[in-house]
Amino acid sequence: MTPTASMVISGVSGWLSGARAAENANGPADAIARQNMLQLIHLRWIAVLGQVVTILAVHFSLGFKVPLAAMMLVLAGLVALNLFSLLRLKRGAPLGPYDLFAALALDALALTAQLYFSGGATNPFTTLYLLHVILGAVLLEAWATWAIVALTTFCFVMLLSFNRPIIASGLSDQAFFDLFLMGMLLGIVLDALLLVTFVGRINANLRRHDARLAELRQRAAEETHIVRMGLLASGAAHELGTPLATLDVILGDWRRMPIFAGNPELAQELEDMRGEVRRCKSIVTGVLMSAGEARGGEVRVSTLRAFMDEVAGEWRATRGDQALVYETDLVAKTPIAAESTLKQVIHNVLDNALEASPGAVRLWVGASEGWLRIQVDDDGPGFTDETLENFGAPYNSTKGRAGGGLGLFLVVNVLRKLGGAARAENRTEGGARVVLTLPLAALEIEDGRDA
Incomplete structure (x- = not known):
């Protein structure tokens, strides 16, 4: 044939x-x-x-x-x-x-x-x-x-x-009766076989349906949890905004005081304090923007390569130049809407990797067939079997502290809302790997263009 x-x-x-x-x-x-x-x-x-x-x-x-x-x-x-x-x-x-x-x-x-x-x-x-x-x-x-x-x-x-x-x-009457009994036997056996086979299949369908409903209920509970955390973060950001603004004003007034103007060391420390206050204000603003409460103008447009370079650069600037090895094969200038939530997701994964393996974090970014792939490797102890099995579940952490595991929980759910997914694995050569994938269509402004 x-x-x-x-x-x-x-x-x-x-x-x-x-x-x-x-x-x-x-x-x-x-x-x-x-x-x-x-x-x-x-x-x-x-x-x-x-x-x-x-x-x-x-x-x-x-x-x-x-x-x-x-x-x-x-x-x-x-x-x-x-x-x-x-x-x-x-x-x-x-x-x-x-x-x-x-x-x-x-x-x-x-x-x-x-x-x-x-x-x-x-x-x-x-x-x-x-x-x-x-x-x-x-x-x-x-x-x-x-x-x-x-x-x-x-x-x-x-x-x-x-x-x-x-x-x-x-056919004699006896032969006819014998055939009738044989037919009855075949009918009963056939009934039993068909019922066991097809009712078993139908019950399997029902069990899959119940499992799917349980998964949807779990997802709804997780999303409700995210909403509660978002409201908490938004409220905290609002509350922190006023005292941070007050500190910024006070520190600005201190700059003009003679004791600081005549002492370069104190003046430098004061500038460092003002810088940290400004950074706190920037973080608070980012939280509010991610919650949709403080949109300062139109959505920022960037390219995929520039956005990923920016993500890596900002993380490097606050964690040390030697903490990250960044590689990418992104070449073409695909226009995208710069997603602050995606930036926070990548920073979160990088922070976890750095905590597990200080000074040995690698970030690789690539795109093919309409999908963006972000891979973060570290040389730490890796994930436990239980952590891998429950990857992305809230409070699933190997750090042993209260509230741990929410970072990866948020990572998984943000990617899911963008149509992507996250997975974790232990590398054969040692260390852990987290892979984030999401469709380029979720970020692109114009369809049909590759990275």
């Missing part, structure tokens, strides 16, 4: 099985409904295949005369229903409360038609009605489950009322 033919067959097989059909889901609830519909589609394919084999075997091998044309027409209807269901899953519209109910109801009607043409109520495969009822109890709401119960009951009553006996040529 040629590779092209193999790809075509694989594609057709994947489409018929509904592979990736649940990717158009509109939320977790729709995703679970689509997965359950896929289970019904798979079950229907099995039913079609099994009925073809059974009908042909009964008609040609066992001597029972059944209306082949009518029964094959019912199977063609099931195939058409499956194809329609697959097309329905390809659409973006969410599955409604009646979709699964309609699918099970049509399957029950198709089963009734096949039973009518092959012995009616005396057909041993009437036990398959229980499969529809149990699946309805698992998949459907209460009203729909009772509707399926009513429908299957009505169908069986109709089979009793309009019984169409099957004609068996050349």
Whole structure:
């Protein structure tokens, strides 16, 4: 078989099985409904295949005369229903409360038609009605489950009322009874196997749905935690603004006093104090700007390379020139909106690395295929297994102090809001590595340009 033919067959097989059909889901609830519909589609394919084999075997091998044309027409209807269901899953519209109910109801009607043409109520495969009822109890709401119960009951009553006996040529009554018992056995075994298989799959879908909901609840709790911390930081920044301004004024007045004007050492210390006060004021302003409370003009425009150079330069200026080895392969001048929150994120990771490995921190920045990658390495002791497993969780820290771990918690959540992610690992040669990735589209002003 040629590779092209193999790809075509694989594609057709994947489409018929509904592979990736649940990717158009509109939320977790729709995703679970689509997965359950896929289970019904798979079950229907099995039913079609099994009925073809059974009908042909009964008609040609066992001597029972059944209306082949009518029964094959019912199977063609099931195939058409499956194809329609697959097309329905390809659409973006969410599955409604009646979709699964309609699918099970049509399957029950198709089963009734096949039973009518092959012995009616005396057909041993009437036990398959229980499969529809149990699946309805698992998949459907209460009203729909009772509707399926009513429908299957009505169908069986109709089979009793309009019984169409099957004609068996050349079989004694005992042989006919033995075949009936064998059919009952096969029907019960088939019910059990299908129920265990498909109810197990449906329960697995429900467990994944519950896990997804738990993850969303955890994320919402973390974001609420961030909001509380942001409000606390914003309030503290407002409170610190007034005393810092007062100190700046007082220190400015002291500069003109004779005792400082005539003493160069005191004058220098005074200037150092004023510099630290100005730095504190700058930090407070940055906190307020990050909280969206102090926008001084339009959003600052920069380039990706200039922004990263600025991030590295500012961090170096306050931590020592020898503390950082900075490398980048950014070349082109991609215009971006300079994100102060991203700068704080990178500084936070660099601070953690410097604390673990003083004087041995490396920063590498690169971009490819629309993604920005920021890598920070250190030569410290590395992360513990527990820290790696819970990376980004609040208060997950190896520093052993109260409140530790909030820095990386903020890093992970800020990147997540920008559409990116953060991961940590221990390097084989020793030390730790933190990798930040985010889409360039989250920063770029003009789309379609690479760094």
